Amino acid sequence: MxxxxxxxxxxxxxxxxxxxxxxxxxxxxxxxxxxxxxxxxxxxxxxxxxxxxxxxxxxxxxxxxxxxxxxxxxxxxxxxxxxxxxxxxxxxxxxxxxxxxxxxxxxxxxxxxxxxxxxxxxxxxxxxxxxxxxxxxxxxxxxxxxxxxxxxxxxxxxxxxxxxxxxxxxxxxxxxxxxxxxxxxxxxxxxxxxxxxxxxxxxxxxxxxxxxxxxxxxxxxxxxxxxxxxxxxxxxxxxxxxxxxxxxxxxxxxxxxxxxxxxxxxxxxxxxxxxxxxxxxxxxxxxxxxxxxxxxxxxxxxxxxxxxxxxxxxxxxxxxxxxxxxxxxxxxxxxxxxxxxxxxxxxxxxxxxxxxxxxxxxxxxxxxxxxxCGDSKEHRTAIPFRYQKHACLVKGKYKLIIESPDDNALDRLFDLSKDVAESNNILAQYPEIAQQMRAEILAFLASAKASHNGSDYGVSSYTPVDPWEELGKQTAKRKKKTDKQAVR
The missing domain is CATH 3.40.720.10 (Alkaline Phosphatase, subunit A)
Incomplete structure (x- = not known):
């Protein structure tokens, strides 16, 4: 040819x-x-x-x-x-x-x-x-x-x-x-x-x-x-x-x-x-x-x-x-x-x-x-959230919101299928569900922290631009500054 x-x-x-x-x-x-x-x-x-x-x-x-x-x-x-x-x-x-x-x-x-x-x-x-x-x-x-x-x-x-x-x-x-x-x-x-x-x-x-x-x-x-x-x-x-x-x-x-x-x-x-x-x-x-x-x-x-x-x-x-x-x-x-x-x-x-x-x-x-396509009605993976002092997880019909990795006193659990306003904290009724979801949130945050430090990238020289934000460690001054930035 x-x-x-x-x-x-x-x-x-x-x-x-x-x-x-x-x-x-x-x-x-x-x-x-x-x-x-x-x-x-x-x-x-x-x-x-x-x-x-x-x-x-x-x-x-x-x-x-x-x-x-x-x-x-x-x-x-x-x-x-x-x-x-x-x-x-x-x-x-x-x-x-x-x-x-x-x-x-x-x-x-x-x-x-x-x-x-x-x-x-x-x-x-x-x-x-x-x-x-x-x-x-x-x-x-x-x-x-x-x-x-x-x-x-x-x-x-x-x-x-x-x-x-x-x-x-x-x-x-x-x-x-x-x-x-x-x-x-x-x-x-x-x-x-x-x-x-x-x-x-x-x-x-x-x-x-x-x-x-x-x-x-x-x-x-x-x-x-x-x-x-x-x-x-x-x-x-x-x-x-x-x-x-x-x-x-x-x-x-x-x-x-x-x-x-x-x-x-x-x-x-x-x-x-x-x-x-x-x-x-x-x-x-x-x-x-x-x-x-x-x-x-x-x-x-x-x-x-x-x-x-x-x-x-x-x-x-x-x-x-x-x-x-x-x-x-x-x-x-x-x-x-x-x-x-x-x-x-x-x-x-x-x-x-x-x-x-x-x-x-x-x-x-x-x-x-x-x-x-109508072949399934289940989202198998829990959906994580993290913003300022809150970390959350939606898993099926439940949503858990926590504010501290160590103290569960402010934890809130909601059944979104019955309470779209998130007004009824049912954590006392379902402590085992809350405990399991809390553990899953903290495991996710540990995984995210490792990713933030570059563990997923395979690049030994990788350095993140900003330090990791620990849950519960955000200062009032930083929160005020972050709120102001977000409004802009």
């Missing part, structure tokens, strides 16, 4: 292989809102906020009614979302602390190794995007926490380090030292108007390019809305006239919904909708206390019937709206009440794509595809 014939044959084989991957493995879209409460969507019963496109996904796929962000603030959730591992394993204690270590094996790295093209769009919040400046100032230690998506296995990225205003994101106080970076370069092109539209303007071409080249894709889309600064565009404010300041909050969510609809229309147009799986959730519960008259505040989010809000480990802070859609695999109109979390994304995507994880690293989530 001459050189020309060999090249042609090689091209044909490569094209056939790429086509086989595209046909056999689904495209993956992972979407997440910022500070959206469990009760902020139509599919979860909100009678004011219009979310017709998300509601359609709920009808064509599954509502994940008992889904956890794991983190009660954004950065921790994002770390777990991409890795399938608890954020304490990598030192992302809270918002604006730590970063995504390059040694972590993410969903992007996993799928890139399988021939997927990978893209990340929207908020990043897993490290700084510049070694000198940060939107959070020098205290963020820009060089020590430099961890941009273009160095974390994304072929394409359009991201901000942290939150921006939901209208005109390219200007204003939130944009200071916090520009959009397009593939690693700060940009001021097309960064005005509705932020959700600005994001989707980059997502659509990425998907078009992948579809036209018959390449499977991973698109991670992290909307900024409805995080502060909350501002809706004129057309959305008009939709919610009469709702005062809350109209901005409602309008931001409907703007997200419109862009989800735009995305789905493009998938249909490109002929890839049937082979694209979509997931949607929020990163934590809604921000701030809400007065009885919601019209007086833009912090109008709803945690539904659950207790607590953002920064709480009670379900109002960590139980979030969630959907899953995979046409032909997930039964339309499914309503799934099994506890699940963002920790399950990576192992589930792994199962959907038949991808491999080369190093056998400890995962804290599990493959929930059998649950999504």
């Amino acid at each position: 001459n050189i020309k014939s060999a090249l042609i044959a090689g091209f044909v084989v490569a094209s056939m292989a790429a086509s086989a991957v595209s046909q056999d493995r689904p495209n993956i879209i992972l979407m997440m809102c910022d500070d959206m409460g469990w009760g902020d969507t139509g599919f979860n019963g909100n009678a004011i906020i219009e979310t017709p496109h998300l509601d359609t996904i709920a009808k064509e796929g599954a509502i994940l009614n008992h889904f956890y962000s794991v983190g009660p603030v954004c950065s921790p959730t994002r770390a777990s979302f991409l890795t399938g591992r608890h954020y304490f394993r990598m030192g992302v204690w809270t918002a604006n602390k730590g970063h995504l270590p390059k040694e972590e094996y993410t969903v992007a790295r996993m799928l890139k190794a399988e021939g997927y093209t990978t893209g990340h769009f929207g908020k990043w919040h897993l490290g700084t995007l510049d070694k000198v400046i940060s939107s959070k100032g020098k205290g963020r230690r820009p060089e020590a926490n430099y961890a941009p998506p273009w160095e974390r296995d994304y072929d394409v990225s359009f991201v901000t380090e942290s939150a921006v205003c939901t209208w005109d994101p390219g200007i204003g106080s939130r944009a200071k030292n916090n520009p959009y970076y397009e593939n690693g370069v700060p940009t001021h092109e097309n960064v005005l108007g509705c932020d959700s539209r600005v994001l989707m303007d980059r997502v659509i071409p990425f998907i078009q390019n992948a579809a036209h080249s018959d390449t499977p894709f991973l698109a991670v889309v992290w909307f900024h809305a409805p995080h502060e600064n909350i501002q809706a565009g004129p057309e959305y404010l008009k939709m919610y006239e009469g709702h005062g300041e809350a109209a901005h909050y409602y309008g931001c969510i409907t703007a997200v919904d419109d862009q989800v609809g735009r995305l789905r229309a493009e998938l249909e147009k490109l002929g890839v909708a049937d082979n694209t799986a979509l997931f949607f959730c929020s990163d934590n519960g809604p921000e701030g206390a809400v007065p009885k008259d919601r019209s007086k505040t833009r912090r109008a989010g709803s945690a539904g019937e659950f207790t607590g809000r953002k920064r709480d480990v009670t379900d109002g802070g960590v139980r979030v709206p969630a959907l899953a859609l995979w046409l032909g695999r997930i039964q339309p109109g499914s309503f799934i009440d099994v506890p699940m979390s963002v920790l399950d994304y990576l192992p589930t995507v792994r199962a959907m794509t038949d991808a491999s994880l080369p190093d056998g690293r400890k995962l804290d989530g599990e493959n929930i595809l059998p649950i999504l």
